[in-house]
Amino acid sequence: MxxxxxxxxxxxxxxxxxxxxxxxxxxxxxxxxxxxxxxxxxxxxxxxxxxxxxxxxxxxxxxxxxxxxxxxLPPPKDLFRTPNETTPPPETIPSGIQDTIRVDRFEVIGSTVFSSAELAEATQEFTGKPITFAELLRASDAITKLYTDKGYISSGAFIPADQTFKTRGGVVKIQVIEGSVESIEVRGLKRLNPDYVRSRIAVATGKPLNVNKLLQALQLLQLNPLIKNISAELAAGSRPGTSVIDIRASENxxxxxxxxxxxxxxxxxxxxxxxxxxxxxxxxxxxxxxxxxxxxxxxxxxxxxxxxxxxxxxxxxxxxxxxxxxxxxxxxxxxxxxxxxxxxxxxxxxxxxxxxxxxxxxxxxxxxxxxxxxxxxxxxxxxxxxxxxxxxxxxxxxxxxxxxxxxxxxxxxxxxxxxxxxxxxxxxxxxxxxxxxxxxxxxxxxxxxxxxxxxxxxxxxxxxxxxxxxxxxxxxxxxxxxxxxxxxxxxxxxxxxxxxxxxxxxxxxxxxxxxxxxxxxxxxxxxxxxxxxxxxxxxxxxxxxxxxxxxxxxxxxxxxxxxxxxxxxxxxxxxxxxxxxxxxxxxxxxxxxxxxx
CATH class of the missing domain: 2.40.160.50 (membrane protein fhac: a member of the omp85/tpsb transporter family)
Incomplete structure (x- = not known):
C-alpha cells in the first residue's frame, strides 16, 4: 500500500x-x-x-x-520666585503734608475681587475721625495688603492726586490697579511645544494675577510625566500693574x-x-x-x-x-x-x-x-x-x-x-x-x-x-x-x-x-x-x-x-x-x- x-x-x-x-x-x-x-x-x-x-x-x-x-513636589520657593519690590503706583498725593482731614467713607475704584463690605472693613479705622495725610496713605496700603494677603501680589492701590480733600468730611477715592500678565516666556524645552506649558500657565494667570493659582499650575506641571523640572520667575512688565512670567523647564x-x-x-x-x-x-x-x-x-x-x-x-x-x-x-x-x-x-x-x-x-x-x-x-x-x-x-x-x-x-x-x-x-x-x-x-x-x-x-x-x-x-x-x-x-x-x-x-x-x-x-x-x-x-x-x-x-x-x-x-x-x-x-x-x- x-x-x-x-x-x-x-x-x-x-x-x-x-x-x-x-x-x-x-x-x-x-x-x-x-x-x-x-x-x-x-x-x-x-x-x-x-x-x-x-x-x-x-x-x-x-x-x-x-x-x-x-x-x-519641590518647595514653592524652588518653583516660583518673585521680585522683592513691586512696581510703584502712578502719581499719588505727597506724604509730607501735615494737615488733617476727615473722611466719611472711601470709594474704591477698579476692584473686581472684593465686595464693598470687605473693602469698607479694610478702611474702617480711617473713617469718621480726623486723620493726617500719612494715615490717608495707610488706607490705600490697607487695600493693597488685602490683595497681597490673598495672593494678588502684583496688584496695588493708591490715592489719586486729582481730587479735593475736605477737612470737614467727604468721600476719598482709592484707585486699584489689578495685576495682569504681559507675557509668558518659556525656555529650555526641546521636543515639547512651548505652547503646551504656556497655555497651562495662562489659564491660571488671568486678571487679576494670583500667585497662589500660578504656584498650583506650576505644581501640576511638575507632576506631569512629560516635565522633569520647572521653575518660574515673576518680573515687572513695561506698564504699571503688569508682569512678565519667565518659565524655565526641562523634559523627561x-x-x-x-x-x-x-x-x-x-x-x-x-x-x-x-x-x-x-x-x-x-x-x-x-x-x-x-x-x-x-x-x-x-x-x-x-x-x-x-x-x-x-x-x-x-x-x-x-x-x-x-x-x-x-x-x-x-x-x-x-x-x-x-x-x-x-x-x-x-x-x-x-x-x-x-x-x-x-x-x-x-x-x-x-x-x-x-x-x-x-x-x-x-x-x-x-x-x-x-x-x-x-x-x-x-x-x-x-x-x-x-x-x-x-x-x-x-x-x-x-x-x-x-x-x-x-x-x-x-x-x-x-x-x-x-x-x-x-x-x-x-x-x-x-x-x-x-x-x-x-x-x-x-x-x-x-x-x-x-x-x-x-x-x-x-x-x-x-x-x-x-x-x-x-x-x-x-x-x-x-x-x-x-x-x-x-x-x-x-x-x-x-x-x-x-x-x-x-x-x-x-x-x-x-x-x-x-x-x-x-x-x-x-x-x-x-x-x-x-x-x-x-x-x-x-x-x-x-x-x-x-x-x-x-x-x-x-x-x-x-x-x-x-x-x-x-x-x-x-x-x-x-x-x-x-x-x-
Missing amino acids: SVEYFLSLKDYRRSLNHLIFLALFLGNVSPSLVQAQTGNIHLVAQARPDLPPPENLPRPQLPQPIPPETPK TTFSAQVNFNNNRVPSIGSFQRQIQFNQANLLGLGDGLSVAYANTDGSNDVDFSYTLPVNPYNGTVQFQYNYTTSNVVEEPFDVLDIEGRSQDFAITFRQPILQTPTTEFALGITANRRNSDVSLEPLPGERIPFPSPGSVDGQTRLSVLRFFQDWTQRNSREVFAARSQFSFGIDAFDVTNSGAPPDSRFFSWRGQAQWVRLLAPETLLLLRADAQLADRALVPLEQFGLGGQATVRGYRQDLLLTDNAVFVSAELRYPILRAPQLGGVLQLTPFIDYGTAYNSSNRADPDPNSLASVGLGLLWQSDRINARFDWGIPLIDDNSRNNTLQENGLYFSLVYTQPF
Missing part, C-alpha cells in the same frame, strides 16, 4: 475522532447550557472559548499602587520599550503570555501619547494600539484605542475541536478633569465602544461551524456601547484613595447582533472600583481594593465579570467564574525585607487575602460554587527598570479544578522590564 493511502487513512480517523468528540461535546453542552439558563457555569467557562479572554478586553482600570510620598525621557512575561491569561488559550510594548509620550510635540503592543500565548496573538491627544489646557484628552485578537483553544480535551476566534475592539474616549489640584482630581468622561467577535470550530478541514456562544448569532457578537465614567483621586503625604464609577449602555445601533432574548447587545451595567493605599512606615504599604459590577439583565461573555486569577482572587485559574454580577475585595500588606539602594530597588513580602462572590441575572443559573476566597503570600521586587512579582494563593473554597497549570495550583508570576530611550 502507498504512503498516500496511510496518510489518507490517518486523516480520516482523525476527522472521525473529531466528529465523535463533537457529538459528545454538543450533546453535553446543550443550547440551554450554553445560554447559561441551566447547568454548571464552571463547565461553560471551561468549554467555551473565552476569545478574547475578558482580562484582555478594555476595562476600567485604577492607577497602580504608588507609595503616597511619590511623586515629590518620553520614549520607552517594555517587555512583559506572565502567566495571567486563561489556560484555554495558554496561560503564559509574552508581550512587547513601545510607548512615546510626546509623539508630535503636543504632549500626545502613542502606545503599540503585541502579545501572544500558545494559542493567541494580540495587537493593541492607543493614541491620546490633549485637546485643551485643562488636561482634557481624546483617546483612540484599537485591539485585534486571534485565538485558538489549546487546552485539552477541547483542542481537538479547532475552536478559533477573532475579535476587534474600537473605542474613542473623551476625558475631562473638572477639579484638579496637586492632591485631588475629579474627572468625567465618555467612551463610544464597538466590540466585534467571531467564534467558530472546525471539526473537519474547511468545514466551519459557528460556536454557540451566549448571545451570539452564527457565532458572531457585535456590540455598540456607550460608557459614562467618573474618576476621583485624593492624595496626601501618607495615603492615596482612588475610585471609579462607570455606567455602560448597550445600544441597538450600527448592525449589532440581537438574539431575540437576553443576553444580547442591549443591556445596562454599572462597574465600581476603589483602591486605598496607606503608608504605614517607610516602604511599608497597606493596599485595600474593591471591585463590583451590577447588570440589569443577562450579559454576553464580553461584558461579564471574571473572578479568579492574579488580578482578582488568587489561588484559582484566570476567570474561573464569569457572571453578570460580582463583588470582589482584597487586602494586601507590602513589607520591605531587602533594600538595594545601589540598584534603586526594594524587595517586599506581600501577604494577602482575597474574596469574591458572583451571581447571574435574568434567571440564569448561578455557578457552583459562586464564591471564591483565598489567602496567600507573595514577593514583589520594584526598581527603576525591573518589576517582578510572584504570588502563591491558597484556595479556601474547593473549585474541583484539574490542577494542570501553575494558575490552578495557585502560582502566578510576572516580570516587567522597562527601557527608556
Whole structure:
C-alpha cells in the first residue's frame, strides 16, 4: 500500500475522532447550557472559548499602587520666585503734608475681587475721625495688603492726586490697579511645544494675577510625566500693574520599550503570555501619547494600539484605542475541536478633569465602544461551524456601547484613595447582533472600583481594593465579570467564574525585607487575602460554587527598570479544578522590564 493511502487513512480517523468528540461535546453542552439558563457555569467557562479572554478586553482600570510620598513636589520657593519690590503706583498725593482731614467713607475704584463690605472693613479705622495725610496713605496700603494677603501680589492701590480733600468730611477715592500678565516666556524645552506649558500657565494667570493659582499650575506641571523640572520667575512688565512670567523647564525621557512575561491569561488559550510594548509620550510635540503592543500565548496573538491627544489646557484628552485578537483553544480535551476566534475592539474616549489640584482630581468622561467577535470550530478541514456562544448569532457578537465614567483621586503625604464609577449602555445601533432574548447587545451595567493605599512606615504599604459590577439583565461573555486569577482572587485559574454580577475585595500588606539602594530597588513580602462572590441575572443559573476566597503570600521586587512579582494563593473554597497549570495550583508570576530611550 502507498504512503498516500496511510496518510489518507490517518486523516480520516482523525476527522472521525473529531466528529465523535463533537457529538459528545454538543450533546453535553446543550443550547440551554450554553445560554447559561441551566447547568454548571464552571463547565461553560471551561468549554467555551473565552476569545478574547475578558482580562484582555478594555476595562476600567485604577492607577497602580504608588507609595503616597511619590511623586515629590519641590518647595514653592524652588518653583516660583518673585521680585522683592513691586512696581510703584502712578502719581499719588505727597506724604509730607501735615494737615488733617476727615473722611466719611472711601470709594474704591477698579476692584473686581472684593465686595464693598470687605473693602469698607479694610478702611474702617480711617473713617469718621480726623486723620493726617500719612494715615490717608495707610488706607490705600490697607487695600493693597488685602490683595497681597490673598495672593494678588502684583496688584496695588493708591490715592489719586486729582481730587479735593475736605477737612470737614467727604468721600476719598482709592484707585486699584489689578495685576495682569504681559507675557509668558518659556525656555529650555526641546521636543515639547512651548505652547503646551504656556497655555497651562495662562489659564491660571488671568486678571487679576494670583500667585497662589500660578504656584498650583506650576505644581501640576511638575507632576506631569512629560516635565522633569520647572521653575518660574515673576518680573515687572513695561506698564504699571503688569508682569512678565519667565518659565524655565526641562523634559523627561518620553520614549520607552517594555517587555512583559506572565502567566495571567486563561489556560484555554495558554496561560503564559509574552508581550512587547513601545510607548512615546510626546509623539508630535503636543504632549500626545502613542502606545503599540503585541502579545501572544500558545494559542493567541494580540495587537493593541492607543493614541491620546490633549485637546485643551485643562488636561482634557481624546483617546483612540484599537485591539485585534486571534485565538485558538489549546487546552485539552477541547483542542481537538479547532475552536478559533477573532475579535476587534474600537473605542474613542473623551476625558475631562473638572477639579484638579496637586492632591485631588475629579474627572468625567465618555467612551463610544464597538466590540466585534467571531467564534467558530472546525471539526473537519474547511468545514466551519459557528460556536454557540451566549448571545451570539452564527457565532458572531457585535456590540455598540456607550460608557459614562467618573474618576476621583485624593492624595496626601501618607495615603492615596482612588475610585471609579462607570455606567455602560448597550445600544441597538450600527448592525449589532440581537438574539431575540437576553443576553444580547442591549443591556445596562454599572462597574465600581476603589483602591486605598496607606503608608504605614517607610516602604511599608497597606493596599485595600474593591471591585463590583451590577447588570440589569443577562450579559454576553464580553461584558461579564471574571473572578479568579492574579488580578482578582488568587489561588484559582484566570476567570474561573464569569457572571453578570460580582463583588470582589482584597487586602494586601507590602513589607520591605531587602533594600538595594545601589540598584534603586526594594524587595517586599506581600501577604494577602482575597474574596469574591458572583451571581447571574435574568434567571440564569448561578455557578457552583459562586464564591471564591483565598489567602496567600507573595514577593514583589520594584526598581527603576525591573518589576517582578510572584504570588502563591491558597484556595479556601474547593473549585474541583484539574490542577494542570501553575494558575490552578495557585502560582502566578510576572516580570516587567522597562527601557527608556
